[in-house]
Amino acid sequence: MNKFNEIYLDIESAILNQQYQAGELLPSENELAKSYNVSRETIRKALVLLLENGYIQKKQGKGSIVLDVQRFNFPVSGLTSYQELKSSQHINSKTILVKNIRQTMPDAVTKQLQLPKDTAVHFVERLRQVNGESIILDKDYLLTSVIPDLPDKEAENSLFQYIEQTLGLSIGYAQKEFTVEPVTKEDKQLMSLHGDTHVVVVRSSVYLEDTTLFQYTESRHRLDKFKFVDFARRRSPM
Amino acid sequence: MNKFNEIYLDIESAILNQQYQAGELLPSENELAKSYNVSRETIRKALVLLLENGYIQKKQGKGSIVLDVQRFNFPVSGLTSYQELKSSQHINSKTILVKNIRQTMPDAVTKQLQLPKDTAVHFVERLRQVNGESIILDKDYLLTSVIPDLPDKEAENSLFQYIEQTLGLSIGYAQKEFTVEPVTKEDKQLMSLHGDTHVVVVRSSVYLEDTTLFQYTESRHRLDKFKFVDFARRRSPM
DNA sequence: TAGTGGTCTAGACCACCGT
DNA sequence: CGGTGGTCTAGACCACTAA
Numbered sequence: 414m415n416k417f418n419e420i421y422l423d424i425e426s427a428i429l430n431q432q433y434q435a436g437e438l439l440p441s442e443n444e445l446a447k448s449y450n451v452s453r454e455t456i457r458k459a460l461v462l463l464l465e466n467g468y469i470q471k472k473q474g475k476g477s478i479v480l481d482v483q484r485f486n487f488p489v490s491g492l493t494s495y496q497e498l499k500s501s502q503h504i505n506s507k508t509i510l511v512k513n514i515r516q517t518m519p520d521a522v523t524k525q526l527q528l529p530k531d532t533a534v535h536f537v538e539r540l541r542q543v544n545g546e547s548i549i550l551d552k553d554y555l556l557t558s559v560i561p562d563l564p565d566k567e568a569e570n571s572l573f574q575y576i577e578q579t580l581g582l583s584i585g586y587a588q589k590e591f592t593v594e595p596v597t598k599e600d601k602q603l604m605s606l607h608g609d610t611h612v613v614v615v616r617s618s619v620y621l622e623d624t625t626l627f628q629y630t631e632s633r634h635r636l637d638k639f640k641f642v643d644f645a646r647r648r649s650p651m
Numbered sequence: 652m653n654k655f656n657e658i659y660l661d662i663e664s665a666i667l668n669q670q671y672q673a674g675e676l677l678p679s680e681n682e683l684a685k686s687y688n689v690s691r692e693t694i695r696k697a698l699v700l701l702l703e704n705g706y707i708q709k710k711q712g713k714g715s716i717v718l719d720v721q722r723f724n725f726p727v728s729g730l731t732s733y734q735e736l737k738s739s740q741h742i743n744s745k746t747i748l749v750k751n752i753r754q755t756m757p758d759a760v761t762k763q764l765q766l767p768k769d770t771a772v773h774f775v776e777r778l779r780q781v782n783g784e785s786i787i788l789d790k791d792y793l794l795t796s797v798i799p800d801l802p803d804k805e806a807e808n809s810l811f812q813y814i815e816q817t818l819g820l821s822i823g824y825a826q827k828e829f830t831v832e833p834v835t836k837e838d839k840q841l842m843s844l845h846g847d848t849h850v851v852v853v854r855s856s857v858y859l860e861d862t863t864l865f866q867y868t869e870s871r872h873r874l875d876k877f878k879f880v881d882f883a884r885r886r887s888p889m
Numbered sequence: 890t891a892g893t894g895g896t897c898t899a900g901a902c903c904a905c906c907g908t
Numbered sequence: 909c910g911g912t913g914g915t916c917t918a919g920a921c922c923a924c925t926a927a
Contacts, residue, residue: 415914415915417915441892442894443893443894452916452918452919453894453917453918454692454915454916454917454918455917457894457895458915458916460894467826470823470824470858470860470862471894472860472924473894473924473925474892474894474924474925475924475925475926476893476894476925478862480862583885585708585884586708586882586884586885587883587885588705588880588881588883589880589882589883590879590880591829591878591879591880591881592877592878593849593851593875593877610848611874613831622708623708623710623716624674636831636849637831639829639830639831640828640829640830641829641830642827642828642829643827643829644826644827645824645825645826645827646823647822647823653896653897654896654897679912679913681911681913689897689898690897690898691898691899691900691913692897692898693896693897693898695913695914696897698913709913709914710905711904711905711912712904712905712912712913713906714912715912715913890927891927892926893923893924893925894922894923894925895921895922895923895924896920896921896922896923897922898919899917899918899919900916900918901915901916901917902914902916902917903915904915905911905913905914906911907909907911907912908909908910908911
């Protein structure tokens with residue numbers, strides 16, 4: 414593991430354990446460099462990670478102020494799978510595999526993503542249940558050119574885990590789009606909607622590190638169970 | 652201006668002008684360092700910015716691949732104001748100032764943000780109209796301890812611009828939370844809802860660079876006009 | 890003025906990729 | 909193997925903050 418990543422994790426846990434309290438200053442970069450026995454630039458790389466993840470705020474001439482992490486309690490922003498979310502939030506939930514079949518990518522999707530027509534995919538449809546209610550409907554399309562086989566028992570668990578750990582592929586980045594749309598017949602059949610007229614729809618295109626598109630996902634959430642939290646830094650608006 | 656920022660902007664515009672095409676490799680870090688007459692670490696800082704903004708993907712031993720920026724066409728993620736969004740998207744829209752009064756922060760907000768009860772704020776309520784329809788209702792609470800005066804004519808324009816340019820304050824970061832909630836009476840009165848039962852609610856806490864909280868905003872969007880796009884990189888899920 | 894973070898350098902070694 | 913990006917260093921100078 415990198416030095417700067419180790420240092421990041423070390424300081425992160427110190428903040429979470431409240432060894433550094435909100436509002437306090439971290440030791441200066443020079444002090445940290447001395448105490449970790451690394452150069453200042455290495456410390457600075459660790460601090461960038463803390464900064465990006467909302468743990469600290471830096472001020473020139475002043476120092477690095479520890480932020481109130483309790484207040485930022487749900488760092489979902491970024492690229493996190495349902496499984497990871499579930500384990501980090503200790504949600505009592507269950508996944509039901511509705512479908513896992515091979516077919517071609519829908520035309521609407523191939524057109525938008527500039528893929529060839531009739532691209533072969535695994536189509537995986539899953540329901541996420543919490544306390545017996547079907548809250549989320551996930552529809553995943555995985556390119557068979559990248560993922561040749563997709564056993565049912567993997568589809569019931571985490572696709573990301575299967576892709577990264579079993580297949581040894583590296584996930585790079587994703588683009589997500591959030592909208593609210595009218596419910597479909599399928600939503601009504603599969604989800605516990607209580608007569609809702611709309612669902613939140615999150616459409617994602619997921620790419621490997623080598624920039625290959627390998628997955629397109631449509632995730633449909635019941636309105637009252639949807640929440641997305643984002644931590645954003647101001648970038649000078651030029 | 653920084654060197655690495657200049658270089659970032661330079662390469663960014665080269666990508667947008669398609670001088671570097673999607674799928675191509677950028678010149679190597681050593682070549683870029685030579686041609687810009689800077690050290691390699693400085694080039695790398697510029698590339699980090701390109702990476703974070705979804706312009707390139709790096710691969711060890713290979714190079715920096717230019718991504719298809721057209722596909723990522725709506726980089727709203729981050730901290731961008733309505734005015735900036737409007738000008739970047741050339742939306743034909745109008746802002747109506749409904750209220751600009753002094754009052755105390757609602758108790759529900761002070762409790763959640765751990766502020767003192769009866770914190771004095773400017774309460775600004777604004778409607779965003781597109782093509783004559785009221786699409787968004789913004790309710791801003793600005794601490795008078797940070798922003799003593801808030802003229803109506805500034806409230807009609809950009810709050811961020813007033814805060815940054817006129818007052819000379821530096822905005823640091825924000826935490827945003829997205830949910831979908833039932834409409835209120837006020838929503839029905841002020842917005843053009845066509846009988847919708849829900850609105851998207853974006854609640855933001857905005858902080859200065861010195862970590863002072865100075866603004867709390869509730870932004871209520873009509874369902875069919877709401878869209879949020881996020882570019883996310885995979886972080887090793889530990 | 891002393892200490893802080895912000896930037897930049899020149900060089901080093903490593904891991905990974907392709908030939 | 910040579911070239912790529914990934915990491916790390918030791919040192920320098922600057923801009924900002926607080927006393």
